[in-house]
Structure formats: C-alpha cells, structure tokens
Amino acid sequence: MEHNSKKKLMTGSKIILESLIREGVDTIFGYPGGAVLNIYDELLNYKSRIKHVLVRHEQGAAHAADGYARASGKVGVVLVTSGPGATNTITGIATANMDSVPMVILTGQVPTNLIGNDAFQEADTVGITRPCTKHNYLVKDIKDLAKTIKEAFYIASTGRPGPVLIDIPKDITSSVYEFDYPETVELRGYSPTYFGHHVQISKLAAEIVKAKRPLLYIGGGVISSNAANELKELAELLDLPVTSTLMGLGGFPSDHPLFFGMLGMHGTYAANMAISNADFIVAIGARFDDRVTGKVEEFGKNAKFAHIDIDPSSIGKNVKIEIPVVGDVKSVLSSLLEILSNKTEEISSAKYERLGWLEEINAWKYEHPLLYHMKDIIKPQYVIEKIYELTAGEAVIATEVGQSQMWTAQFYKFKNPRTLLTSGGLGTMGFGFPAAIGAQIACPDKTVFDIAGDGSIQMNIQELATAVQYNLPVKIAIINNNFLGMIRQWQELFYHKRYSFSEMNINPDFVKLAEAYGAVGLRAKKPDEVVPVIEKALSIKKPVIMDFVVDREESVYPMVAPGSPITGMLLV
Amino acid sequence: MEKTHILSIHVENESGVLTRVAGLFSARGFNIDSICVAKMLDKNESKMIIATSGDTQILEQITKQLNRLVNVIKVQELTDEDSVVRQTVLIKVNADETTKSDIFRIKDIFGGRVIDVSRNSYTLEVTGSERKIESLIDILRPLGIKDIVKTGIIALQRTRKQS
Numbered sequence: 001m002e003h004n005s006k007k008k009l010m011t012g013s014k015i016i017l018e019s020l021i022r023e024g025v026d027t028i029f030g031y032p033g034g035a036v037l038n039i040y041d042e043l044l045n046y047k048s049r050i051k052h053v054l055v056r057h058e059q060g061a062a063h064a065a066d067g068y069a070r071a072s073g074k075v076g077v078v079l080v081t082s083g084p085g086a087t088n089t090i091t092g093i094a095t096a097n098m099d100s101v102p103m104v105i106l107t108g109q110v111p112t113n114l115i116g117n118d119a120f121q122e123a124d125t126v127g128i129t130r131p132c133t134k135h136n137y138l139v140k141d142i143k144d145l146a147k148t149i150k151e152a153f154y155i156a157s158t159g160r161p162g163p164v165l166i167d168i169p170k171d172i173t174s175s176v177y178e179f180d181y182p183e184t185v186e187l188r189g190y191s192p193t194y195f196g197h198h199v200q201i202s203k204l205a206a207e208i209v210k211a212k213r214p215l216l217y218i219g220g221g222v223i224s225s226n227a228a229n230e231l232k233e234l235a236e237l238l239d240l241p242v243t244s245t246l247m248g249l250g251g252f253p254s255d256h257p258l259f260f261g262m263l264g265m266h267g268t269y270a271a272n273m274a275i276s277n278a279d280f281i282v283a284i285g286a287r288f289d290d291r292v293t294g295k296v297e298e299f300g301k302n303a304k305f306a307h308i309d310i311d312p313s314s315i316g317k318n319v320k321i322e323i324p325v326v327g328d329v330k331s332v333l334s335s336l337l338e339i340l341s342n343k344t345e346e347i348s349s350a351k352y353e354r355l356g357w358l359e360e361i362n363a364w365k366y367e368h369p370l371l372y373h374m375k376d377i378i379k380p381q382y383v384i385e386k387i388y389e390l391t392a393g394e395a396v397i398a399t400e401v402g403q404s405q406m407w408t409a410q411f412y413k414f415k416n417p418r419t420l421l422t423s424g425g426l427g428t429m430g431f432g433f434p435a436a437i438g439a440q441i442a443c444p445d446k447t448v449f450d451i452a453g454d455g456s457i458q459m460n461i462q463e464l465a466t467a468v469q470y471n472l473p474v475k476i477a478i479i480n481n482n483f484l485g486m487i488r489q490w491q492e493l494f495y496h497k498r499y500s501f502s503e504m505n506i507n508p509d510f511v512k513l514a515e516a517y518g519a520v521g522l523r524a525k526k527p528d529e530v531v532p533v534i535e536k537a538l539s540i541k542k543p544v545i546m547d548f549v550v551d552r553e554e555s556v557y558p559m560v561a562p563g564s565p566i567t568g569m570l571l572v
Numbered sequence: 573m574e575k576t577h578i579l580s581i582h583v584e585n586e587s588g589v590l591t592r593v594a595g596l597f598s599a600r601g602f603n604i605d606s607i608c609v610a611k612m613l614d615k616n617e618s619k620m621i622i623a624t625s626g627d628t629q630i631l632e633q634i635t636k637q638l639n640r641l642v643n644v645i646k647v648q649e650l651t652d653e654d655s656v657v658r659q660t661v662l663i664k665v666n667a668d669e670t671t672k673s674d675i676f677r678i679k680d681i682f683g684g685r686v687i688d689v690s691r692n693s694y695t696l697e698v699t700g701s702e703r704k705i706e707s708l709i710d711i712l713r714p715l716g717i718k719d720i721v722k723t724g725i726i727a728l729q730r731t732r733k734q735s
C-alpha cells in the first residue's frame with residue numbers, strides 16, 4: 001500500500017510541475033504554444049504554488065528568468081513552446097551561458113513520432129542550443145522525465161553555473177507514468193571540484209604575503225559563489241587593493257578605500273595602472289576576457305598570476321598562471337583565510353612594507369579620477385550619479401549594453417552582490433528591461449532600475465505590458481542621445497566620424513509610449529530636471545519610463561582601443 | 573605549434589555525444605583527421621579515438637572543454653611513444669599474371685591478408701601503424717590502386733614498464 005501511494009501515476013505535465021515544486025521553483029517565465037498546451041492546462045491547477053509570468057516575447061522570458069536568477073541566486077525557469085518559441089529564447093540562453101547564470105529552460109517539442117518530419121513548429125532545439133547551453137536534453141521516454149529534470153537543476157546550479165535546456169515532446173506531456181522524484185543524481189562525467197587543492201592554496205598564501213605589489217582582480221565568480229564576505233575579509237586582512245571586472249561589480253563594496261574601480265577597456269586609470277605595475281595578481285572567479293586584458297601579452301606584464309576558478313578550462317586560457325587553484329571561490333577563500341590566520345606576524349610586517357604601493361595606486365586615482373563636465377545639457381554620467389545618490393546605492397540595477405552600461409559600471413557605486421545585472425559576456429542589447437522584470441519579481445521590496453539607451457530599450461520594449469500586467473514598479477531610465485552611442489563613439493574614434501547608421505533619427509515619444517502601455521512616462525531635458533524626475537519616479541508604485549535627453553556626442557572615458565595595452569588609455 | 577595529436581575520449585554512450593565532442597573541434601576550425609567510436613565492455617560507455625593536428629595550446633583548451641562536457645567521463649592524450657596505435661586499410665589493387673606474385677610478396681611483408689580476389693584485382697587487408705600503412709600505399713601505387721578505405725586510428729596506452 002505504502003509503496004503504491006509513494007509512486008502515484010501522473011501525466012507527464014503533472015510530473016513536470018511536481019518536479020519543479022520539488023526543486024523549490026515558485027516562479028516560471030513563459031509563453032504558451034501548441035506543443036506545451038498540456039503543460040499549460042495542468043499549470044492552472046498549480047496556480048497557488050507556481051506563479052507563471054506571461055511575457056510578451058519568448059526572448060523576454062529567457063532574460064527575465066536570467067534576471068530573476070542573478071538577483072536571487074536561485075535557478076531561473078523558462079517554459080516555451082516548440083519551434084519559434086524555442087528559437088526566440090536562444091539569445092537569452094546564450095546570454096546566460098556566457099555569464100554563467102543558472103537556468104532551466106523547458107521547451108515543447110512536436111510529438112516523438114513527428115520529430116524529423118518538418119512538422120508544424122518543429123525545430124531541432126537540442127541541436128540549435130547545444131553550443132549555448134551548459135547541457136541539454138531531449139526527453140524521448142516519459143520514464144526519464146523526472147530524472148532529467150533532477151539532473152538539469154543539478155547541472156545548472158552546481159560547478160560553474162549555466163543554462164540547461166530540456167526539450168519535451170508533446171506526447172510525453174500527455175502520457176502517464178508513475179512519479180518518483182529521485183533524491184540524488186548520478187553523473188559519471190560531471191563532478192565539479194569544490195575544494196581547492198591544499199598545496200596550491202598554501203602556495204598562494206605564501207605568495208600573497210610575500211608580494212610587494214599584490215592586487216586582487218575579481219570577477220563574476222565571486223558573486224555566483226556568494227563569496228563577497230570572504231573576499232572582503234581577505235582584502236582587509238592584508239590591505240589588498242581590489243579591482244573588478246564588469247561582472248564582479250558588487251562583489252566588493254565600491255565605496256571601500258581598497259577598491260579602485262573596474263579595469264579593462266573602460267576601466268579606471270588607477271585600476272589599469274595597478275594591473276600593469278603589480279608584482280602578484282590574484283584573479284578570483286574571472287576569465288581574462290579580451291575587454292578586460294586589452295593586448296593580452298602586456299596584461300600584468302610585471303606580475304605573477306594566481307587564478308582561483310571552479311572551471312579548469314578558464315585557467316590558463318589567455319594568460320599563463322603560476323598558481324592555478326581549481327575550486328569554488330568561497331571555499332578556496334575560506335581555506336586561504338584559515339592558512340593566513342597562522343601568519344599574523346608576517347602579515348603585519350608585509351602590510352607595513354606595502355603602504356607605498358597603496359599610496360601609489362591612490363595617487364593614480366586622484367591623478368585621473370572618473371569625471372565629466374556639465375553645463376546646460378544633461379550629461380549621462382550625471383543621471384547615473386543621481387540615481388546612485390537617490391537610491392543610496394541600494395537599488396538593483398539592470399543595464400542594457402553600450403555606453404549606458406559602461407557609465408553605470410563607472411558611476412553607480414555598487415555596494416552589494418547581485419545588485420548589478422548586466423550582460424557582460426554576450427553583450428546583449430534588450431537584456432536589461434526583461435532582466436529588471438525578473439529581478440523585481442525576485443525582490444519585490446527592492447527598487448529595481450533598468451538603465452538603458454534609446455536604442456537598446458526598443459529591443460524588448462514589448463515587455464512593458466508584462467511589467468504593467470504584474471504591477472512591477474520597474475524604473476526605466478533611458479539615456480536618450482538619439483544615437484547608438486557606443487557605435488557612434490567607435491565611429492568617431494576609429495572611422496573619422498563617419499556615422500554609418502548609428503543615428504536613431506526616429507524614436508518614439510517615450511513618455512507617450514509609457515502611457516500607451518498603462519505605465520508612467522517622465523522626461524528631463526535640463527540638468528535641474530534630473531533629480532525631480534528620479535524622485536518622482538521613485539515615488540510612483542508603477543512601471544515608469546524616464547526619458548533623459550542627454551548630450552548627443554558624449555563618450556565613455558577612459559577608453560583603451562581594442563588590442564592595445566590597457567595602460568594606453570584615452571582619457572577625457 | 574602544429575602537431576598530430578591522438579585523444580582518447582571515454583564517454584557515455586548516448587545520442588548526441590559525438591556531436592557535442594565534434595562541435596568543440598569545429599567551433600575552433602579544428603579539423604578532425606580521423607575518428608573511431610565504439611561501445612566499450614559496458615554498453616553504456618563508448619570510447620572515441622580522435623586524431624587531429626593543430627596548435628598544441630588550442631588543443632589543450634579543447635581538452636579542458638571536453639572534460640567540461642557532462643557526457644565525457646575521461647579525456648587522455650596519447651602519444652606514439654606511450655601507446656600502441658593501429659589502423660586498418662582495405663586496398664583493391666590491379667592484378668594480372670605478372671604482378672600477382674609481387675602483391676603476394678608485399679602482403680606477406682606487411683603481414684596482411686588477401687580478402688577478395690577477382691580476375692584482375694586483389695583486395696588486401698593490412699593493419700599497422702599509420703606510417704606502415706602509408707608505405708604500403710606507396711609500394712602498391714605503381715600497380716594501380718582501384719579503391720581504398722581506411723579506418724580511423726585506434727590507440728591504447730601501453731602498460732608502464734617497471735624501471
């Protein structure tokens with residue numbers, strides 16, 4: 001009797017939803033279609049346990065689930081139909097894959113007997129998504145369904161996180177099988193290394209104390225492994241200067257005296273100079289992206305490198321690493337701190353010897369700080385600075401891609417992990433707004449912004465209907481220069497100001513557009529209107545578009561030309 | 573630095589694994605010179621032997637990424653020195669009264685077998701190292717090779733000798 005009651009017969013659709021509940025899922029982002037109608041029908045019975053967010057375009061679902069995952073640390077879940085439903089999520093999946101965001105994407109598929117027949121709304125979804133997922137599955141037998149979902153969540157959320165897709169043919173969702181959710185997974189070819197090798201960590205501990213000009217270069221791994229506290233403890237223990245990639249921002253408090261800003265193409269003068277003058281660089285959950293290193297042969301040319309990363313394929317990929325440590329950042333840093341706790345005397349003398357190094361970096365910081373000059377036209381940087389001040393650095397900020405993204409990275413001083421949601425790897429315009437929707441659902445009590453350009457906001461503007469439907473008070477700040485600003489900047493610098501198709505001559509009236517969707521639209525045209533507009537937006541418990549009409553030809557500085565050493569910065 | 577590499581890849585025997593593995597090569601413009609895949613003793617597992625040539629550093633990267641694939645259990649790079657490498661070739665070669673005895677002699681030297689005979693052709697089966705197969709082909713070429721088919725190479729690590 002007991003055995004029977006444990007293994008209840010269920011349809012595939014019910015098995016899917018029961019499995020999701022077992023994984024702690026309470027929110028999914030989706031869009032119905034023919035191949036997932038059975039699942040959607042069952043979903044109505046689960047209304048009280050699973051919140052389904054109906055987006056307006058499947059790409060929006062993928063980015064929203066991504067934003068939800070980045071803001072909360074949980075796995076984001078997407079449900080879409082076969083064919084176009086699945087292909088519309090690809091940009092979102094590739095975005096999550098590049099930035100190591102845990103997601104599970106459930107796609108409908110045509111019935112198993114029609115697969116390969118060019119059936120209506122058929123696409124080879126596992127084939128198309130193979131290179132842009134961490135792993136993917138086609139469920140061909142209902143017996144494998146629960147096990148597959150279990151594995152998918154496990155793979156998505158462990159090791160270096162990433163998106164996992166499960167393609168489910170329609171007949172599987174209607175057939176019936178006993179439901180028995182597995183407790184564990186058995187994957188012979190998958191066992192991420194969590195604990196760093198003791199010998200390597202000891203070497204790292206010795207070097208970090210010995211180094212005269214050490215530097216921490218942190219990346220998104222600090223955030224995905226929830227290691228911000230350990231990192232802060234390490235930096236403060238040894239007075240280590242910290243610089244961060246775009247993805248690492250928030251992993252270390254930006255207002256901390258040991259923080260010297262973002263490095264790389266649009267990094268601060270101090271950060272890029274520090275990289276080039278350091279004698280020992282510890283890369284923590286970072287991957288030496290070309291936008292970070294510039295000319296890779298010159299990157300940290302005077303330094304030895306240590307690299308802590310959970311993904312062995314990230315280590316030694318672009319730069320030679322003397323001390324590789326494969327492991328989870330949080331766990332490795334904890335072990336490192338433990339080893340260092342026995343070196344109190346050496347540490348205090350090392351700290352004393354390094355005072356000059358910190359002074360040097362501080363001198364660079366004051367020599368060339370991030371700055372801009374504003375007269376009677378709004379400067380984009382000013383808008384972001386004011387958003388920072390008026391939210392006290394406590395907001396969750398999603399960004400689109402381009403100039404507005406870089407100014408956000410420079411002028412919003414992120415204090416906490418999971419407060420900057422940005423497409424760092426793939427650089428996806430149209431990411432920010434749906435990601436902000438996902439983040440607002442994950443964090444209903446927080447203020448959530450999307451900082452956008454007039455170009456990128458139009459890539460997923462349809463999601464304004466989603467925000468209005470679910471009454472999500474997301475604040476969209478459009479840095480409106482009637483240009484694809486970053487393209488214009490490159491054309492100015494590298495193509496003799498030949499502005500080839502980068503001008504957005506015709507934009508909608510964003511205030512009216514907001515109103516048409518049932519949201520609120522506000523506009524600032526002069527510097528003194530900026531603060532009142534942000535204040536007003538913050539007081540409205542509805543989605544708000546703020547249209548900031550800014551200086552059309554402002555550029556992001558410092559800038560390193562692609563392929564140049566990162567010390568070769570163009571300053572303002 | 574360009575060099576020939578042999579990778580022995582132990583995988584789960586599931587559909588799509590070959591594509592996942594091959595995809596890592598093709599995405600970097602790496603050509604696979606030969607590939608052999610077959611089930612192992614446990615039918616749920618297969619072994620792939622891939623021969624490829626190209627930059628050593630890029631191959632190292634590919635190896636690391638192969639390890640990252642969920643269905644890949646183990647990746648090993650094999651070298652000529654530490655492993656036994658074999659390939660089998662079937663060659664259909666022109667034969668007449670004047671050349672038949674030559675073909676038989678060559679077959680014997682190479683330790684091969686005649687597996688098909690017709691009035692004007694012999695088909696030989698020879699197994700050996702890649703170099704041996706190449707020299708066999710060189711020797712038979714003047715006689716006129718009508719058709720040829722080669723397996724990919726297979727390789728197995730030697731047991732370490734005790735020092």
